[in-house]
Amino acid sequence: MLPDIEGIALFGLLISVPDAVNPWPWFQNIRQSMEVSHVSDTISRAEVKLIQIAALPDDWDGYGAECISEAAIRNTKAILPFLAENPDILESAEFIPNPYGTLSLLWEKGGETAHLEIGTSRFSFYGPGLECGGPLKLEGAVGNMSRNVLDSLTALWGIKWEGESNSLTLAA
């Protein structure tokens, strides 16, 4: 039996047409809800990693490491929705506790590295530079984390940032 060429063409058109002229909005809704579900699954998996790290006892590294601070966990949790705007980026982050009570998110791709470390009140970041001249290096108050962090991460993936966040305003 021949494939339904007309049906396939209509299906392709349906995916590409804007909402305003979409004759079947229910299909668009299903697609959007699947995307939302994927994002929330990604965030849930990241939150499980945070719970595991928060449960680390003293001396978890054998060299006298301290527990990860509750504020560092909370600050990291607050940034997850921003990272999940590109789910691949959050999905591929390594969550690493540090022996003085902070948390690092590490990305490695194509020989390049991005490293975001989050503490009780401050963050520290390095990643691919957006222009020539070495890595991008940022640090400051967690509440002032700039969109440059997200731009640098997407540069690691060679994609344009798809998210809508213009700034990362975290809950106090």
Added chain:
Amino acid sequence: MGYQMGGGKQFPDSCGVTECTIPETVANDETIARALFPPIHFSSSGKIRGAAFKAPSGKMDVSVMRSSYLSSSECCRRATEMQKEGKLFAGFALLCVGFVRNLQLKVEDSRQIFCGHADIWHHQPFIKGEPPSPEVNIVLDALAKHALLVICEANDPLTRENC
């Protein structure tokens, strides 16, 4: 430069004071070993993490063993002694001293802890609950990439060629 394995033995002198026979100066072509405890010191793909070379807050020194002098069985015995429930020793990250120094970190003998012990020294103590500057993570991630993972079960010498 060739090193004699087991050269770190301590011998009591005529007064009963123990003498460490290892040279006090740590040479650039020596290998040093950092004991690792999974899963914290490894990524999900088995790579060594830069966090393996960080210290608790208020400290600047990171303990290593001078594995060019200590025998592999001695290094493994000491690392195994650090094990406890839920924290099993897995292997060593082997580093060339010259590489560590090229990253502007000091490596110094600390025989007061035991003969064959040394420390990598950071420039500043780590602050409780707060991250260091991005430069520190750049250096430590580079150190982690350079580190060679060796497990004790193979009983291989804990040294690196071309240091």
